[in-house]
Amino acid sequence: MQKDPSFVDTQMKAEPETVKNRIEKLRRTIEYHNHQYYVLDDPEISDAEYDRLFKELIQLEESFPEHDDPDSPTKKIGGPPVPAFYPRTHSIPMYSLDNCFSLDEVASFISRIEKQISGSVPEFWVEPKLDGLAVEVIFEKGRYSAACTRGDGTTGEDVTANIRTVKNLPLRLVETADLPDYLEVRGEVVIPKTKFEELNTFKTQSGQKPFANPRNAAAGSVRQLDPTVTASRPLYFFAYGIGLVRFKNKDTWNRQSRIIEALNIMGIATVPTGRICRNTDELRVFFDELTRLRLDNPFDMDGLVIKVNDLSLQSQLGYTAKAPRWAIALKFPAMQEKTRLINISVQVGRTGVLTPVAQLEPVNVGGVTVSRATLHNEDEIRSKDLKIGDMVLVQRAGDVIPSVVKPLTDERTGRERDFIFPVNCPSCNSPVIRLENEAAWRCLNLSCPARLEQGLIHFAGRKGLDIEGLGKKWVSILVRKGLVCKLTDIFRLQKTDLLSLERMGEKSAQNLLDSIAAGAKKTTLARIINGLGIRHVGEQTSKDLASRFKDLDELAAAEQGQLLTVDGIGPEIASSIINFFRNPENLDLIRDFKILGIWPVNEPALPKDLALKNKKFIFTGSLSRFSRSRAKELVEELGGKVVGSVSRNVDLVVAGDSPGSKLDKAKELNLRIITEDEFLDIVKPSDH
Ligand code: IVH
Numbered sequence: 001m002q003k004d005p006s007f008v009d010t011q012m013k014a015e016p017e018t019v020k021n022r023i024e025k026l027r028r029t030i031e032y033h034n035h036q037y038y039v040l041d042d043p044e045i046s047d048a049e050y051d052r053l054f055k056e057l058i059q060l061e062e063s064f065p066e067h068d069d070p071d072s073p074t075k076k077i078g079g080p081p082v083p084a085f086y087p088r089t090h091s092i093p094m095y096s097l098d099n100c101f102s103l104d105e106v107a108s109f110i111s112r113i114e115k116q117i118s119g120s121v122p123e124f125w126v127e128p129k130l131d132g133l134a135v136e137v138i139f140e141k142g143r144y145s146a147a148c149t150r151g152d153g154t155t156g157e158d159v160t161a162n163i164r165t166v167k168n169l170p171l172r173l174v175e176t177a178d179l180p181d182y183l184e185v186r187g188e189v190v191i192p193k194t195k196f197e198e199l200n201t202f203k204t205q206s207g208q209k210p211f212a213n214p215r216n217a218a219a220g221s222v223r224q225l226d227p228t229v230t231a232s233r234p235l236y237f238f239a240y241g242i243g244l245v246r247f248k249n250k251d252t253w254n255r256q257s258r259i260i261e262a263l264n265i266m267g268i269a270t271v272p273t274g275r276i277c278r279n280t281d282e283l284r285v286f287f288d289e290l291t292r293l294r295l296d297n298p299f300d301m302d303g304l305v306i307k308v309n310d311l312s313l314q315s316q317l318g319y320t321a322k323a324p325r326w327a328i329a330l331k332f333p334a335m336q337e338k339t340r341l342i343n344i345s346v347q348v349g350r351t352g353v354l355t356p357v358a359q360l361e362p363v364n365v366g367g368v369t370v371s372r373a374t375l376h377n378e379d380e381i382r383s384k385d386l387k388i389g390d391m392v393l394v395q396r397a398g399d400v401i402p403s404v405v406k407p408l409t410d411e412r413t414g415r416e417r418d419f420i421f422p423v424n425c426p427s428c429n430s431p432v433i434r435l436e437n438e439a440a441w442r443c444l445n446l447s448c449p450a451r452l453e454q455g456l457i458h459f460a461g462r463k464g465l466d467i468e469g470l471g472k473k474w475v476s477i478l479v480r481k482g483l484v485c486k487l488t489d490i491f492r493l494q495k496t497d498l499l500s501l502e503r504m505g506e507k508s509a510q511n512l513l514d515s516i517a518a519g520a521k522k523t524t525l526a527r528i529i530n531g532l533g534i535r536h537v538g539e540q541t542s543k544d545l546a547s548r549f550k551d552l553d554e555l556a557a558a559e560q561g562q563l564l565t566v567d568g569i570g571p572e573i574a575s576s577i578i579n580f581f582r583n584p585e586n587l588d589l590i591r592d593f594k595i596l597g598i599w600p601v602n603e604p605a606l607p608k609d610l611a612l613k614n615k616k617f618i619f620t621g622s623l624s625r626f627s628r629s630r631a632k633e634l635v636e637e638l639g640g641k642v643v644g645s646v647s648r649n650v651d652l653v654v655a656g657d658s659p660g661s662k663l664d665k666a667k668e669l670n671l672r673i674i675t676e677d678e679f680l681d682i683v684k685p686s687d688h
Contacts, residue, residue, distance in 0.1 A: 085225075152569050181246050183246075239269065344356050537573065
């Protein structure tokens with residue numbers, strides 16, 4: 001009989017190297033994909049693949065703390081809370097910028113410096129001015145070492161733990177010949193406009209005060225004592241310059257454009273779309289281009305910054321007390337306008353939240369006509385002291401959803417009136433309530449047509465059942481005509497029902513029925529969960545729940561403890577799910593999905609950390625798919641243990657090719673024996 005290799009011995013020798021290499025390889029791979037995704041906006045792998053790599057790294061780092069590294073990409077998820085932000089003085093002050101509002105003023109700026117250097121300025125480096133929070137990030141020997149806010153320009157706050165979590169910021173720089181020993185990078189921390197809106201929706205729904213604009217959201221997120229909160233915010237850092245820099249054997253860069261190029265090569269994202277301009281004509285072209293792009297830009301920008309490109313000219317020009325003489329910001333035209341607040345209406349969302357909406361006399365703000373603006377909640381109206389009939393200042397904060405900044409109280413005539421929040425739902429007339437600690441009033445009637453309408457729009461939407469053609473317009477008609485009284489009613493619609501509607505012909509009726517059927521057929525458990533619109537349960541959480549629970553029945557019966565084992569689910573989300581399924585109407589809805597046969601079933605993955613907890617494994621024979629050491633890692637990642645000798649305590653025996661005497665002994669002891677494939681099913685259920 002072939003001798004079973006004593007893998008415990010070989011493991012002991014081989015493991016430290018293998019694990020270390022694997023960890024380092026995973027770190028490099030994840031860093032590479034972070035750069036592709038967050039900096040280049042060109043992801044190469046799916047989110048699921050990325051998550052798998054990330055989880056593997058976390059588990060290896062937990063099992064082998066001796067290979068810990070503070071700059072591992074896993075450390076971007078936020079460390080322990082800090083007691084306070086300590087002051088930190090900049091090695092070189094962080095200056096502000098002088099502003100101007102026209103190209104004429106830029107022309108005077110240029111002639112002023114031409115006079116000072118007695119010659120003509122050869123070129124400028126020009127880039128957007130991002131509207132966020134100025135931060136300095138320090139790298140020592142290519143590794144992230146500290147970060148500090150601009151503060152008053154001389155001293156800022158040490159926000160090292162928080163800036164570490166910024167999505168597109170590498171913790172290790174790409175090693176180039178140009179890599180400084182010590183490098184202070186300066187730039188702006190910003191939040192994408194769309195994410196700002198999502199964050200505000202979440203804040204208002206959970207009774208918190210919304211951020212006024214993306215800049216405040218970015219600043220508020222950086223100034224969190226708990227870095228995990230910062231980590232949960234979609235923050236990005238874009239560099240526009242440097243502070244102190246030290247190289248081993250070279251002088252610093254000689255042009256602004258070279259600095260930007262070098263930072264990019266090191267893996268640091270710089271303010272996008274910067275370019276060289278040689279005269280006012282080129283500046284005008286760029287300014288017009290950016291003014292047009294401004295609204296579509298994912299980040300807020302409030303103008304462009306024009307900098308003398310040559311660094312020796314910059315130092316010749318120097319600084320005033322506040323700003324460099326070699327740079328100027330050309331601001332976009334104001335995005336605030338005056339208009340009248342005609343009325344305040346109240347909208348009911350799918351979770352029953354009542355949102356007051358300002359009805360405005362239409363006004364053009366930065367090229368877009370604004371006639372409505374959300375007022376978030378009752379407290380917001382009070383704290384802003386808004387009255388119906390007021391002249392108000394309206395802004396498109398960060399080109400996002402318009403908002404009412406403040407009333408122009410000097411212009412009051414006395415005819416303005418207070419807004420009284422309705423005590424009944426404007427859609428179904430049932431009494432509304434305001435829960436303790438919440439800013440929002442809610443309609444609790446689950447059959448409220450307005451709630452149903454919004455709920456159905458979400459259910460049929462892209463992240464729900466993705467039913468083409470069932471958008472706002474038809475949903476509203478179907479609900480108002482009483483053809484749909486609950487979500488699942490759409491699957492029972494008949495052609496005759498649809499033909500009774502105005503502007504619905506034979507062909508469109510058939511198309512709509514076909515796409516509803518197609519949506520039902522191709523749907524997944526995750527899409528249904530997301531489509532239900534459970535509070536705090538978005539697309540990702542729905543996916544996580546779907547991979548943990550077999551079907552809707554299992555999810556509906558889940559207890560708090562089970563829910564908490566799902567990635568990203570904390571007590572608040574868990575209670576929201578439990579409350580949702582406590583409601584008899586929602587349970588009826590689930591039953592209805594089953595009756596209709598819209599019932600995707602998943603083979604759930606056991607929660608990884610529990611799957612093999614305390615289970616003892618033994619391997620015999622040779623494995624064809626992976627090495628013994630990898631097999632051991634896989635078992636350990638799931639909480640199991642690999643032992644060396646066969647005994648009654650062994651839970652599973654994995655028999656590879658040409659198994660040894662251990663297999664005979666295992667059979668004698670009646671132990672459970674599995675093949676390599678079965679083993680793979682246990683440790684990597686989702687891989688094949
Ligand atoms: S250059 C000494 N470039 O604007 C040069 N600043 O109003 C100073 N800012 O505190 C900065 N985008 O936070 C520069 N492309 C850009 C910028 C930028 C945004 C901010 C920066 C600074 C403020 C000055």
